[in-house]
Structure formats: structure tokens, C-alpha cells
Amino acid sequence: MYNASDLKKNLRIKLDNEPYVITEFNFVKPGKGQALYRCKLKNMINGNQFERTFRSVDTFESADLQEKKMQYLYPEGGKYCFMDNVSYEQVFLTEEQIGDAKNFLIDNIEVSVLLFEDRPLGISLPNFVDLVVTEAEPWAKGDSVTGNTKPVTLQTGYRILVPTFIDQGEKIRVDTRTGEYLTRVKA
Amino acid sequence: MLRAFRQFFYERDYLEIETPVRIPAPAPEEHIEAPPSGDWYLQTSPELCMKRLVAAGYSRIFQISKCFREGERGDLHLPEFTLLEWYRQGADYRDLMTECEDLILHLTGVLEKNDTLLFRGRRISLKKPWPRISVEEAFSRHAACSLPEALEQDRFDEIMACEIEPRLGVDRPVFLFDYPVALGALARAKEGDAALAERFELYIGGLELANAFSELTDEAEQRRRFEKARQFRSASGRRDYPLPEGFLNALSSMPDAAGIALGVDRLAMLLTDAATIDAVVAFTPEML
Numbered sequence: 001m002y003n004a005s006d007l008k009k010n011l012r013i014k015l016d017n018e019p020y021v022i023t024e025f026n027f028v029k030p031g032k033g034q035a036l037y038r039c040k041l042k043n044m045i046n047g048n049q050f051e052r053t054f055r056s057v058d059t060f061e062s063a064d065l066q067e068k069k070m071q072y073l074y075p076e077g078g079k080y081c082f083m084d085n086v087s088y089e090q091v092f093l094t095e096e097q098i099g100d101a102k103n104f105l106i107d108n109i110e111v112s113v114l115l116f117e118d119r120p121l122g123i124s125l126p127n128f129v130d131l132v133v134t135e136a137e138p139w140a141k142g143d144s145v146t147g148n149t150k151p152v153t154l155q156t157g158y159r160i161l162v163p164t165f166i167d168q169g170e171k172i173r174v175d176t177r178t179g180e181y182l183t184r185v186k187a
Numbered sequence: 188m189l190r191a192f193r194q195f196f197y198e199r200d201y202l203e204i205e206t207p208v209r210i211p212a213p214a215p216e217e218h219i220e221a222p223p224s225g226d227w228y229l230q231t232s233p234e235l236c237m238k239r240l241v242a243a244g245y246s247r248i249f250q251i252s253k254c255f256r257e258g259e260r261g262d263l264h265l266p267e268f269t270l271l272e273w274y275r276q277g278a279d280y281r282d283l284m285t286e287c288e289d290l291i292l293h294l295t296g297v298l299e300k301n302d303t304l305l306f307r308g309r310r311i312s313l314k315k316p317w318p319r320i321s322v323e324e325a326f327s328r329h330a331a332c333s334l335p336e337a338l339e340q341d342r343f344d345e346i347m348a349c350e351i352e353p354r355l356g357v358d359r360p361v362f363l364f365d366y367p368v369a370l371g372a373l374a375r376a377k378e379g380d381a382a383l384a385e386r387f388e389l390y391i392g393g394l395e396l397a398n399a400f401s402e403l404t405d406e407a408e409q410r411r412r413f414e415k416a417r418q419f420r421s422a423s424g425r426r427d428y429p430l431p432e433g434f435l436n437a438l439s440s441m442p443d444a445a446g447i448a449l450g451v452d453r454l455a456m457l458l459t460d461a462a463t464i465d466a467v468v469a470f471t472p473e474m475l
Binding site: 005028029031032033034036038053056057 | 261
């Protein structure tokens with residue numbers, strides 16, 4: 001349980017049974033008047049943002065989040081399906097919740113799904129994912145200068161810059177935090 | 188700044204005084220929390236002791252003191268801050284508006300800022316006289332609802348802090364005056380309109396800088412207001428303070444006077460175009 005005086009940026013609170021994160025916070029108080037706690041809140045499920053001013057008598061529950069290891073199964077109607085490998089329970093996340101992670105989602109990959117009372121909020125990927133190059137221009141001899149790169153397309157549709165020696169059908173390792181090429185993975 | 192304050196008040200025959208920072212009974216105000224210090228409290232302002240000195244016959248006094256307010260921390264708030272407070276016998280709140288203008292112009296003169304300040308990207312002209320607008324007028328000009336509606340819905344502070352204050356004093360300083368009487372617990376009711384208190388606040392660049400009253404000198408009325416505030420405090424689970432009997436007893440011999448408290452840290456923010464109050468103190472609580 002939090003009091004209004006505990007509010008601060010990045011704190012996660014529960015309001016009307018929804019999880020919110022405080023994205024902006026300021027304490028204001030007319031000299032003789034009440035203390036007021038102005039917050040900008042972001043709904044962690046749908047991303048909606050709004051401003052709310054709280055008073056010192058207001059109290060809050062914290063929004064407790066859990067992380068669960070789940071396996072990515074398939075996309076369906078703009079949503080992404082994940083399964084808990086222990087309980088076989090399935091959850092769906094929207095494209096917005098998945099964000100840039102969709103560039104690295106391959107079948108059966110294990111990810112951490114962030115949940116609020118069994119409702120999914122987002123996922124975090126392993127730091128490194130191996131992906132197959134599905135389209136690449138052939139390596140022209142004149143391009144062999146060190147540091148030269150070329151764009152290729154990966155199995156997820158993600159376009160990435162790789163060294164010129166990478167060919168179609170090869171597997172590469174990508175850092176999911178930066179979205180950049182790391183190394184070629186030998187089959 | 189402190190040297191300029193002293194010079195200003197010495198020239199006007201004010202006596203610089205000191206009163207205890209640690210006191211047994213702070214004024215019971217609804218929304219101001221005094222930090223406990225042993226069985227006593229740290230002062231939230233030197234008001235009560237200074238008025239006792241006015242009652243004892245000191246007709247012009249000023250003090251620069253540290254004040255403490257529990258739980259106040261933000262871009263414009265420090266739980267320990269510096270107040271410049273002064274009292275003048277025979278004056279009313281209008282006289283203090285003029286004296287406020289003179290004081291700040293003296294200060295900007297000493298600091299060679301002349302009569303224009305640059306604050307948060309805007310030029311503020313300090314040319315006298317500074318505009319004066321009533322609280323009621325400020326609501327009708329800057330807020331979505333009227334003053335009576337705001338009071339009715341218990342939203343006065345919220346609207347004041349979020350809608351009105353940021354718009355006050357952005358081009359010129361503004362005196363906001365004539366507060367509802369319930370919002371001036373130590374102020375005298377306005378002559379001819381008992382619903383209003385003779386209270387003003389000075390705003391420059393959206394900053395609340397000073398709060399002033401024509402002082403209430405009616406002991407019985409002051410006692411009633413303190414009791415009401417104590418009831419509010421206990422009903423809302425706030426700390427109960429003993430009644431400041433020494434102050435109440437002195438009120439009956441207090442002459443008509445006006446008094447004002449000015450936030451020195453905030454004035455320093457204004458003069459240095461500081462984004463937050465942290466920029467004008469050597470140490471914030473978080474740095475200790």
C-alpha cells in the first residue's frame with residue numbers, strides 16, 4: 001500500500017484494477033493549501049496516458065507484475081500467441097505490446113512474458129537470437145573492403161545490415177537489444 | 188540578497204530580530220505540518236513569536252529565518268527553507284503591496300538587473316505599480332469554473348495550483364488579493380465584506396513568492412479559528428498541536444498591523460532563472 005507521499009516517477013500503481021506506471025511526477029502546494037501530487041500515468045496494458053492529481057489522503061495499491069517463461073507459438077489476426085510450457089495456458093499479445101520484438105520472434109522461441117494478474121503487458125526476448133537470412137544480394141567482388149555492409153532480409157521480415165560475405169540461407173546472430181548483427185552462425 | 192534585504196529594512200527603521208526556531212505550539216493550520224523536535228516542533232514560520240513582539244510594542248521588525256514543513260518536496264518546495272518575514276504596525280495589506288514592490292526593486296537595483304527580469308524565456312517588467320487582481324477575478328479569468336463553484340467542490344487548491352498559478356505574473360508581477368475568509372486563518376476580515384480576508388499573495392513568473400495579511404487581532408476569533416483547524420486536523424488524522432496560548436494571550440494587546448512572509452529561495456530562483464529550487468541551495472535533503 002502506498003500513500004500519496006510515496007508517489008514518484010516510475011512507480012507502478014493499481015487504479016480501478018488496471019496497472020499504471022507514473023511517467024511524470026510533481027509535488028505542488030499553494031502555501032496555505034493542500035499538498036497535491038500531479039502525476040502523468042500510463043496504462044501498462046493499453047498504453048493510454050492521462051494526467052491525474054492526487055491528494056495526501058489518497059492511498060494506492062502497488063501494481064505487482066510477474067514474469068513467466070513462455071513459448072511463442074503463432075500470430076493470429078494481428079495478435080501473437082504464447083504458451084506457458086508448464087500449464088499449457090495460452091495468452092495473446094497485441095502488436096503494440098510486442099513492439100520491436102516482433103522482428104525477432106521465431107517459432108517456439110522462449111521469451112519472458114510480463115503479466116499483471118494474468119493479463120499480459122509485454123515480452124522480453126533473449127539478448128541474442130539466431131535468424132536465417134531469407135533474401136540477400138550476392139556478394140560482388142568489388143565490395144570486399146573491410147567494414148562494408150549490405151542490407152538483407154531475415155526470416156521474420158526484418159531488414160538488417162550485415163557484412164557483405166553473408167549469403168542467403170545462412171544463419172546470423174542478432175543482438176535483440178540493439179537490433180544489430182553480431183556474428184555468422186555456422187550450421 | 189541577504190545584504191540587500193538588510194540594507195532595505197535598516198533604511199526604513201526596521202529592527203532585525205531573532206525568535207526561537209524550536210517552539211512548543213505551532214499555529215494549527217489545516218495543511219501545514221510542523222516536524223516534531225523532541226516534545227516540541229520546528230517552526231513552520233516565525234509568525235506567532237513575531238506577532239508577540241509587535242504586541243509588546245516593536246512597531247517595525249523583520250527576520251530572516253529557517254522554516255520547516257514536513258512532507259513538502261518538489262520543484263518549488265524544500266522541507267527546510269528560508270523565509271523573510273516582516274511586520275509593520277499601523278499598516279494594512281495594501282501598504283505591504285507597495286513595500287513589496289519597493290523591496291524587490293531595491294534588490295534588482297542592487298543586483299543591477301534594473302526593472303526587467305528574464306525568467307523561463309519570458310521578459311517580466313517590474314515597472315510600478317504592479318497589477319492587483321482579486322481571487323474571484325483570477326478564477327473568472329484563468330479557471331474553467333468560478334470561485335464559488337471551486338469552493339463548493341473542494342477544488343480551490345487544485346485549480347489554484349494547476350490552472351491559475353502558472354498564469355500569474357508571467358509578464359508583470361501580480362498581487363492576488365481578497366481570499367475567502369476561511370483561507371486566511373490569521374488574517375483580518377475585510378472591512379465591509381466579512382466573507383473575505385485581507386490577505387494577498389505575490390506572484391512573479393508563476394511563482395508564489397510571498398503571503399501577507401492585515402493581521403487578525405481579535406483573540407476570541409483567532410481562538411475559534413484555531414479550534415476549527417484543530418478539529419479538521421484530528422478528523423483527518425493529522426498531528427494535534429496544543430493551542431499557542433502565549434500568542435493568543437498577547438493578541439488582545441496587539442495593535443493593528445500587517446505582516447508578510449517572502450520565500451527567499453524562490454526569489455533566488457526568479458533572479459537566477461533557475462528551473463527548480465534545488466539550483467539555489469548548496470545542499471538538498473537528498474544530498475545530505
